[in-house]
Amino acid sequence: MPQNLDKKDKPQKDKPDKDIPVKGKKDKYHRILNAAIKVFAEEGFFHSTISQIAKEAGVADGTIYLYFKSKDDILLQFFNFKSARVLDRFRKDVNEANDAGSRLENLIHSHLREFQKDPNMAVVFQAEARKGRYLENRVNNLTKTYLGIVGEIIEQGQVEGVFRKDLYFSLVKRFVLGSVDEVINAWVNAGGKYELSSMADPLVDLLLRGIGSRSAMAGQ
Numbered sequence: 001m002p003q004n005l006d007k008k009d010k011p012q013k014d015k016p017d018k019d020i021p022v023k024g025k026k027d028k029y030h031r032i033l034n035a036a037i038k039v040f041a042e043e044g045f046f047h048s049t050i051s052q053i054a055k056e057a058g059v060a061d062g063t064i065y066l067y068f069k070s071k072d073d074i075l076l077q078f079f080n081f082k083s084a085r086v087l088d089r090f091r092k093d094v095n096e097a098n099d100a101g102s103r104l105e106n107l108i109h110s111h112l113r114e115f116q117k118d119p120n121m122a123v124v125f126q127a128e129a130r131k132g133r134y135l136e137n138r139v140n141n142l143t144k145t146y147l148g149i150v151g152e153i154i155e156q157g158q159v160e161g162v163f164r165k166d167l168y169f170s171l172v173k174r175f176v177l178g179s180v181d182e183v184i185n186a187w188v189n190a191g192g193k194y195e196l197s198s199m200a201d202p203l204v205d206l207l208l209r210g211i212g213s214r215s216a217m218a219g220q
Contacts, residue, residue: 029067032057036074041123082121083142086114100157109200115184116196126188147173163211172211
């Protein structure tokens with residue numbers, strides 16, 4: 001897992017992320033949250049300070065503690081907020097397709113697109129999500145939900161006859177998640193110097209050829 005990236009190597013956004021609102025009643029809360037994730041991505045969570053976050057957010061140091069208990073709390077609240085939004089997007093995109101192959105394709109495209117859209121999230125998630133014990137429950141729940149979506153797609157594909165019926169179910173689910181995760185990890189390590197979403201089609205093709213039934217592959 002990547003630990004830190006130099007500022008010049010940090011993945012660049014194509015357009016502003018709109019998932020975390022910065023206007024309205026909770027303007028300052030979300031401004032601090034956005035600022036913190038930017039600082040965590042650039043400096044690394046361990047080396048980041050409340051003062052750096054406050055400066056990035058344009059608030060006093062003490063103001064941070066009116067909204068968050070600590071750095072750990074900021075990171076936890078970010079994951080709670082962001083993971084709910086991302087999972088909703090995954091589910092929505094998957095449900096726009098009918099057959100299993102297209103649903104898997106939509107999931108992979110959505111996953112890579114969401115991380116490309118928010119490079120700070122990608123950097124922090126890859127570097128910190130599996131290290132902090134305070135995030136363990138949230139990450140486990142996130143993983144369980146994602147594997148559940150994949151599992152539904154695999155079961156549907158087996159019923160449709162497009163996925164092999166001799167698959168080790170739990171292994172295949174983790175194979176899909178692990179493949180996507182490693183593609184994102186490689187992109188983060190490369191400083192986001194290419195389009196992450198450009199990896200979606202090759203990855204989908206690789207996955208489908210690995211789990212697809214012989215008859216389905218012969219028909220391609």
